[in-house]
Amino acid sequence: MTKELKISAKNLNVFYGKKQALFDINLNIYANEVTSLIGPSGCGKSTLIKCFNRMNDLVDICKYSGQIMIDGQDINHSSTDPVSLRTRIGMVFQKPNPFPKSLYDNIAYGPRLHGMFNTKEDLDEIVISSLKKAGLFNEVKDRLFESGTGLSGGQQQRLCIARALAVNPEIILMDEPCSALDPIATAKIEELIEELKEKYTIVIVTHSMQQAARVSNRTAYMHMGELIETGLTKNIFSNPKHAKTQDYITGRIG
Amino acid sequence: MNSIIKRNQREKRFKFYGILAVATAILLLVILLFKIFSTGISAFNQTYIGVKIQIQVNSDISNLDPRRELRRNIRTMFPDVKTRSEKKNLYSLFSNGAYYEFEEMLDNYNGEKIDGYYYFLASDDLDMYFKGTVKRKGNSAGRIQPSQMKYIDMFENMNLIELKYNKYLLGSSDSREPELAGILGAIYGSFYAILIAFITSFPLGILTAIYLEKLASKNRFSDIIETNINNLAAVPSIVFGLLGLAIFLNFFDLPRSASLVGGLTLGLMTLPTIVIASRSAIKSVPPSIEEASIGLGSSKIQTIFNFSLPLAMPGILTGTIIGMARAIGETAPLLMIGMVAFIVDIPSGPMDAATALPVQIYLWQDSPERAFVERTSAAIMVLLLFLFLLNITAVYLRKKLEKKW
Numbered sequence: 001m002t003k004e005l006k007i008s009a010k011n012l013n014v015f016y017g018k019k020q021a022l023f024d025i026n027l028n029i030y031a032n033e034v035t036s037l038i039g040p041s042g043c044g045k046s047t048l049i050k051c052f053n054r055m056n057d058l059v060d061i062c063k064y065s066g067q068i069m070i071d072g073q074d075i076n077h078s079s080t081d082p083v084s085l086r087t088r089i090g091m092v093f094q095k096p097n098p099f100p101k102s103l104y105d106n107i108a109y110g111p112r113l114h115g116m117f118n119t120k121e122d123l124d125e126i127v128i129s130s131l132k133k134a135g136l137f138n139e140v141k142d143r144l145f146e147s148g149t150g151l152s153g154g155q156q157q158r159l160c161i162a163r164a165l166a167v168n169p170e171i172i173l174m175d176e177p178c179s180a181l182d183p184i185a186t187a188k189i190e191e192l193i194e195e196l197k198e199k200y201t202i203v204i205v206t207h208s209m210q211q212a213a214r215v216s217n218r219t220a221y222m223h224m225g226e227l228i229e230t231g232l233t234k235n236i237f238s239n240p241k242h243a244k245t246q247d248y249i250t251g252r253i254g
Numbered sequence: 255m256n257s258i259i260k261r262n263q264r265e266k267r268f269k270f271y272g273i274l275a276v277a278t279a280i281l282l283l284v285i286l287l288f289k290i291f292s293t294g295i296s297a298f299n300q301t302y303i304g305v306k307i308q309i310q311v312n313s314d315i316s317n318l319d320p321r322r323e324l325r326r327n328i329r330t331m332f333p334d335v336k337t338r339s340e341k342k343n344l345y346s347l348f349s350n351g352a353y354y355e356f357e358e359m360l361d362n363y364n365g366e367k368i369d370g371y372y373y374f375l376a377s378d379d380l381d382m383y384f385k386g387t388v389k390r391k392g393n394s395a396g397r398i399q400p401s402q403m404k405y406i407d408m409f410e411n412m413n414l415i416e417l418k419y420n421k422y423l424l425g426s427s428d429s430r431e432p433e434l435a436g437i438l439g440a441i442y443g444s445f446y447a448i449l450i451a452f453i454t455s456f457p458l459g460i461l462t463a464i465y466l467e468k469l470a471s472k473n474r475f476s477d478i479i480e481t482n483i484n485n486l487a488a489v490p491s492i493v494f495g496l497l498g499l500a501i502f503l504n505f506f507d508l509p510r511s512a513s514l515v516g517g518l519t520l521g522l523m524t525l526p527t528i529v530i531a532s533r534s535a536i537k538s539v540p541p542s543i544e545e546a547s548i549g550l551g552s553s554k555i556q557t558i559f560n561f562s563l564p565l566a567m568p569g570i571l572t573g574t575i576i577g578m579a580r581a582i583g584e585t586a587p588l589l590m591i592g593m594v595a596f597i598v599d600i601p602s603g604p605m606d607a608a609t610a611l612p613v614q615i616y617l618w619q620d621s622p623e624r625a626f627v628e629r630t631s632a633a634i635m636v637l638l639l640f641l642f643l644l645n646i647t648a649v650y651l652r653k654k655l656e657k658k659w
Binding site: 053055058060083084086087090091093095097098099100109110113114160163164167 | 471472540542543545546547548549550551552553556560561565
């Protein structure tokens with residue numbers, strides 16, 4: 001069965017000033033799959049994921065060469081507006097970062113920003129369905145108007161996922177979403193990822209190989225800014241082709 | 255073992271030095287405040303002399319000269335006073351203000367009979383003597399001559415000298431006569447100046463900070479601007495006075511001594527403080543919040559106005575109020591632009607000539623009359639009160655606007 005190509009990076013090089021962070025990356029990410037990026041710290045996983053929604057634009061000294069295509073369109077082309085690009089691509093960060101506002105306003109922020117509703121009822125509907133999709137609604141339905149910062153770490157992270165879902169993105173980028181969470185909260189997020197891939201394309205950066213093995217369809221292994229190996233998760237973990245990948249997944253480096 | 259004991263001793267000793275330093279600072283502050291309060295508190299009361307006033311029912315007072323009429327009433331109490339110099343000595347116990355007070359009393363006359371003792375403002379010499387600031391030596395006290403002391407003793411024997419609340423201090427403007435001098439004009443001048451300083455420097459400072467912190471690309475040029483702003487904060491305030499003189503008075507030809515010019519000058523002086531405080535407040539907003547906002551598709555400007563600025567606001571306001579507190583106590587730049595004049599009228603707007611509170615203090619401490627000493631301290635008390643209120647506001651705003659995450 002052939003999957004629809006969602007994101008593809010071609011000969012991507014990224015520089016921070018004089019230092020090159022990514023070397024000639026070629027990577028395909030398919031729709032409605034979970035693709036995980038693994039590799040030792042500083043190998044460029046987060047840099048790569050931030051290229052997909054052009055978050056690196058915020059860093060003055062960051063320069064690109066090469067191409068990133070999303071649905072066949074070059075996102076670095078001058079005609080692409082990074083702000084509207086980011087509404088198509090939700091992002092969840094390493095540290096839960098709810099806004100210091102109420103739960104409701106956290107989720108309503110995106111829809112309000114982009115004028116995605118006509119009536120108050122529509123907005124309520126968006127907020128509730130986003131919370132339900134993130135599996136948080138039952139836990140917080142009585143305190144929608146309390147501060148989002150009063151939740152536990154795991155709840156905050158799911159709130160951030162709900163907030164990203166509220167603007168109805170096609171792709172969700174997750175930058176080590178569970179690294180600040182305990183195992184139970186992590187399990188909940190992983191369940192959530194499993195459900196979300198039905199409707200969204202998910203790219204997740206993770207430090208936990210078990211997590212990559214559990215949640216992802218495809219895995220890409222990166223090392224020192226280079227993409228070493230990519231393929232179906234089960235193949236990478238059971239039968240890595242490259243010696244470096246072998247070393248990493250067996251715990252010899254990293 | 256020995257080294258642990260030594261280390262503990264060192265830590266104890268250091269802690270003791272700390273306590274000593276704090277105690278010294280508090281002691282000095284208490285001495286300063288005590289000195290100012292003990293000198294200034296008496297200025298809030300003023301000596302008044304009782305005079306027996308008699309006006310018949312439905313008198314025609316339209317042609318009365320208040321000065322002559324009050325003097326006639328005073329003389330009635332002392333039938334022995336005949337010669338010109340005796341009269342002069344007797345009248346000199348009263349301030350010029352007494353005649354204005356009597357005039358006001360006549361203005362309010364409604365035809366009913368007036369018969370009784372009414373109190374009128376005493377001269378500053380009598381005031382100083384009665385408050386005990388100037389001590390009596392024999393039959394004289396300071397500038398009070400024995401020929402005047404005779405009448406003072408008579409009034410005192412009749413229990414007609416009293417201290418009453420000094421309505422002039424907080425209710426009128428500057429005067430050559432200390433008993434009539436007040437700081438209301440200076441308070442208005444300070445108020446207009448601070449208002450204008452705030453209106454000009456607050457938005458300018460915030461916009462500068464946002465641009466430098468969030469929008470400007472880091473290069474040589476922005477480095478130079480940054481260094482210059484930091485240096486400007488350390489420029490002596492009198493230099494800003496010269497700047498104000500050159501720009502606002504000489505170039506733009508704005509009115510001299512106006513609190514508008516004073517406010518603009520103080521605004522210039524406060525600007526670097528506000529920029530520096532705002533930049534560090536904006537810098538301390540967690541980048542994760544801004545990333546989240548950008549990630550949801552906000553533009554840079556939307557992120558700044560929805561998150562960076564509101565979250566930085568407590569810090570910005572604290573810095574601004576501290577800058578304003580510095581500006582309200584500033585004298586030197588105001589001297590340069592002519593807000594150091596003797597102004598009797600209460601300014602009705604920022605374009606009117608005015609003085610400011612610290613300039614008023616500067617002017618009064620330079621005056622020869624003894625009674626200005628306590629007024630100087632009283633004006634300092636009022637200035638300190640304003641500073642205290644400003645600082646309370648800063649703390650309150652910070653607590654109220656601060657959000658936890």
